[in-house]
Amino acid sequence: MRVSTSLPCHDWAACGPAARQAEDDGCDSVQSHELKHDPFTPLAFAALATERVQLVTSVAIAFPRSPMVVANQAWDLHTHSKGRFVLGLGSQVKAHNERRFSTPWIAPAARLGEYVESVRAIFRCWETGEKLAYKGQYYNFSLMTPEFAPPPQHRPLPPIAMAAVGPLMLRTAARVANGVRLHSFATRAYLEQVVRPLLARELAAAGKSFESFEVTGGGFIATGPDAAAVREEVEKVRYRVAFYGSTPAYRGVFDLHGVADLGVKLTEMSKQGQWNRMAAEVPDEVLDLFVARATYDELPAAIETRYGGLVDSVSVDFAPGTSAATRRATIQAIHAIPCKFKSF
Template sequence: MHLDLGVRDAAPDAVLAAARHAESGDFDGIQVPELAHDPLIACALAGSVTERIHTATSIAVAFARNPMTVAQAANDAQLASKGRFSLGLGSQVKPHIEKRFSMPWTAPAPRMREFIAAVRAIWDSWETGERLNVRGEHYTHTLMTPMFSPGQNPYGSPEIWLAAVGPAMTALAGEAADGFIAHAFTTPEYLAEVSLPALADGRARSGRKTTDVILTPFVVTGSDEPERAAAEKAVRSQISFYASTPSYRPVMELHGWENAADALHAASRRGEWDQMGQLITDDMMQAFATFCAPADLRPALEARFASVATRACVT
């Protein structure tokens, strides 16, 4: 199982430093989320100063962009890294798409299927020189002249990973993507009973043989007791935030923690964010988090997830 470093600060200087740190250390790659900086630019920068590690967006918000801009930026990131880049996509949620990005919101799974197909069609047009002819419900791309085509990428097109939580988007990852990015708010049981069967259903629809599984697990670690205690407090807080959100309730329901989910949701509506971590029990922590010493991080994650995952990303 590959181990990647999650880079939350993707400002140019910071992502270059993180990439060099990962390259010189025990990491196999870096993954960059879309927070305060553009993850596609960050991956291109990171790929240009490294020779070994893999780079990936985890994730770039698809619906904040269009397939042409994503295809172009991902192609450049693949060139910059000499073939060591994967395009991780996600849908985000309706308020962010409409109110932060000022873009339209529609049913996410059908739109994402069309988005991925359009990106692949654009890459194919550049690769083969054949006419671009994408005509869908959400996206139309029918114009591509030689001036605007970068031509064949000597390293091939990037892999596409898709982030998903619910069964519909997870099945789409199996159907249309090369990798499935599981949300941090998952457990081995939820993966086995919900996510992996949905992935298999998607693969059956398309005939795909395999789908990589990429995890972003919660980790509690530290070099001494105060560091471990601080890490555990932070993870409890993160878990309580996700557990309070109705979108993630199915994970809680699978474990029989519906009452805790109700209590956390009520506490969130009262604004009791600082107190919510106290509602996360030790059993919940064991289900969601990996506890280990810093030196044991890779073997601890492999022992917990190697049977289902190809990559894990830790911050």
């Protein structure tokens, strides 16, 4: 199983050293998140400080950005990292698109599928000189002059991964993307009963396989050097489960476990602005569906129990001050967990 870790996107000066440490520890990739900060710039610092690890946006929100703008950013990161960039894209949800980004919310799965296809068409134009002629229902690209075309890289095009929760987005990811970045709001049962069978069918129909299609994430990890640290991380996860569980679009996961009423309650609390009270509504038996919790020495076994056979890559963030020996031993043990993915 592959291991990723997060960059400190709030501190550009720390991104290079953090990425270099992750590489030295044996991580397979470093990732940036689009929460309070831009997801692309931190990876530029990471690219210049490393030689091996992949650099992943996890994820960049697609619809507020033109595919041409994103293609340009991805191309530069792929160039300066010597082929190590992975473009992770996500749709976000309706409210954030319309009210936070002032972006229309139209057929998100179909539109994101076209977004991925159009970015690839732009990549091919730049790499091979192929005429830019992408025509879809939502995106159309037909103009590229030499002055605006970056030079070819003479390497494989940047892989593109899609974030997905529901069946329609999962099917689209299997059809058009190189991987899927599953939402943390997922349980093992949801992965086993919904995600994995659906992906298997769609990949087979597209003539693809899990060996070249990376499945990332699909739950939370709460870890630390001792039981007290793990408990502290678990409470952070409890809040995240409540926060995500308040989103109607994600309620299918609660439905699978017969706790749909909890989702309805959390949604109503979010509408009333009761964010600081929502976590208390998530009982331990629900929380445990979403999280692998263990101290560092027991974490690989907990990850295998929670994710084994279902995903190819997990994200592990170590507490400040954790020794290099502990980080490296933990990552090495996670690497020993079998997975299907080989390479893009």
